[in-house]
Amino acid sequence: MKKSKINFTLYTLIAFLFLGNLSISYAQNKSVSYSEREQAQYNYSYSLGVQAVVYGWAPVMxxxxxxxxTSVDQPMNNGQAPINEFGPITRLWDYRDRSYTTPNNDTFYLxxxxxxxxxxxxxxxxxxKNRYWIMQIVDMYTESVVDLCNATIGEEGGYFVLAKKGYTGDLPENVPVYYSSTRYIWLAGRLGVENEKDLKIARDLQKQFRMMPLNQYPNGGVQPEPKNIEGAPKVEFPAGLDWFKRLDQVLAENPMPEDVELVDSFKHIGIGEGSIDGLNEVQKEALKAAFNxxxxxxxxxxxxxxxxxNGWNWEFNAGIYxxxxxxxxxxxxxxxxxNSPERAMYPKRYVDDQGIQLNGENTYEITLPxxxxxxxxxxGFWSVTMYDAKDRFMVENEIDRYKIGSMTEGLKRNDDGSVTIIISNKKPKNKKMRANWLPAPADDFMLQFRLYEPEEVIYKGEYELPQLYKIEK
Incomplete structure (x- = not known):
């Protein structure tokens, strides 16, 4: 499997918009009569706006x-917690949890x-010991700061310092230090859960993680008992001009010196100037179109x-963009x-073997080796999880099964040890097939494979997942 990547940079995007696709900006304004100067102003603001959306999508998310x-005053059992505190998620996430897209159903989050x-x-x-876990740490641009896990630091654990680049104060001796390019960082911890019997053991381990300011080292950060709350909060993502205002704030709080030339060009549309509300109506209309x-x-x-x-889309450059x-x-x-490819791979698919969008009205099967x-x-282990194609969240189903994987109990294997998974909205009529049934929504869906701690053959692009086929009901 040969690796490739998107190399459609913002500079290519500029050329595309100006040389090959100016008709977009003109077409969207046929109902508006602009002067020659206003149209030029619209086009330039539109072009910068599209660049800003592509550049700023991840940090705004x-x-x-x-x-x-972090908009709480104490840790919650749904993962919310004040800044500089851990928020434990004390159950496997499912259809109720909509804080961010494609959460897993394999691990406790911390x-x-x-x-x-x-x-x-x-x-x-x-x-x-003898358990999957990772403390993935990324900056506000989702660049990897460090991944702490058994594969990188061993089973013993210990203390680890996280600092902003340029910090010159004293640090404890013989404690590893990792530096972030941004003021804020996200610690996305995961702790594998094998089955129902394993839940208590995993929760006890989860409670032992601690986070503390340097001036409280080494005894601070004991996790308080989290407040019980049902479900995770639903994210409200900004759109239109509100999105550009949010980007302006995020870039001011988390500047990236290496991107200064590009970001400075956004001043023409009010970003970096704090003046988006002060743009004229032509520019505002251009930014609304640019966001869409x-x-x-x-x-x-x-x-x-x-x-x-084989219909699976692989990402080989996550975490280092x-x-x-x-x-x-x-x-x-x-x-x-x-996650970075060495820690986990997440091939996903939206289509069947004929390139047609997956839909729960059909029945599909895939046979895994x-x-x-x-x-x-x-x-390390693997799983394949079901998500709605439009919002990429898990979907409620009659058997409360959101994934099938190597830790799923009761799977029926073929004579050669392979596993055939049946995917459909309606329960299979054949009772033997129900053990391997992954329920789908009635509408369009997507699948995401997870390969935790993949071997080199996977993250170097030398391994192929099998095709998924539409079959007769």
Whole structure:
């Protein structure tokens, strides 16, 4: 499987909009009579607006998640917690949870948002053996800061310092230090849960993680008992001019020096000037159109990005994007803060073997081999999860099954050890097939495979998942 990636940079986008697609901006304004100067102003603001949407999609998503998840005065059992505190999610997420797209149904989450402006943060990781876990840490642009897990630090755990680049104060001796480019960072912890019997053991481990400001090291950060609350809060994502205002705020709080030339160009549309409300009506209309078209560009990339093999789309550059802003936007539209390939791979698909959108009115099957190359010695495992195609959240179903994976109990295997999964909205008539049934919504859906701690053959693009076929009911 040959790897490729989106290299449709913002500079390519400029050329595309100005040289090949000016008709878009003109077409959207046939009902408006603009002077020659106003039309030129509209076109330039529109072009900058589309660039800003592509560049800023990921950091705005992160900021929306940060505000949503930290707007409480104590930790909640749905993952919310104040800044610089852990929020434990004490059950496997399902259709009720809509804080961010494509959450998993495989692990407990333990998440937190840190503010590194005043001083570094120290986290403590307990000893964890024979279990998948990761503390994934990303900056506000979803660039990887570090992944702490058994594969990178071993089973013993310990203390780890997180600091903002440029910090010059004293740090504890013999404690690893990791630096972020941005003031705010997201700690997305995951702890594998094998079955119902394993829930209590996993919760006890989850409670042992601690987060503390440097001045409370080494004894701070004991997790208080979280407040019980039903379900995760629903995200409200800004649109139109409100989205550009949010971007202006996020860039001011989390500037990236290496992007200064590009970001400075956005001053023409009020970003960096704090003056979006002061733009004229022509510019405002251009930005509204730019948001809509920028969204469609990112959505198309999200559905078709990177390498497609047997209908599965693979992402090989998550967590390290550089100037590939469209890949960053597309990957985060699908799954915010996607893990680096060495830690997990997330091939997804929207279509069947004929390239037709998956829909629950049909019946599909896929036969997975007996062995899928994940590193079980460090807790690796696999799963495939069902999501609604439009919003990419899990869907309620009659048997409360949202995924099938290597830890799913009761699966029926074929004689050669392979597993045939049946996917449909209606329960299979054949009782033997029901053990391997993954329920689908009645409408369009997508599937996301998860390969936790994949072997090298996977993240180097040398492994193929089998095709998924539409079959007769």
């Amino acid at each position: 992160m900021d929306v998640a940060k505000v949503l998840q 998440q937190g948002w840190c503010d590194l402006e005043e001083q570094p943060i120290v986290i403590f990781v307990p000893e964890i 078209d920028g969204f469609q560009i990112i959505l198309d990339a999200a559905k078709n990005s990177n390498t497609a093999v 550089g100037t590939d802003y469209l890949s960053r936007a597309a990957i985060n539209m699908n799954s915010i803060g996607l 007996a062995h899928i190359p994940v590193r079980t010695e460090v807790g």
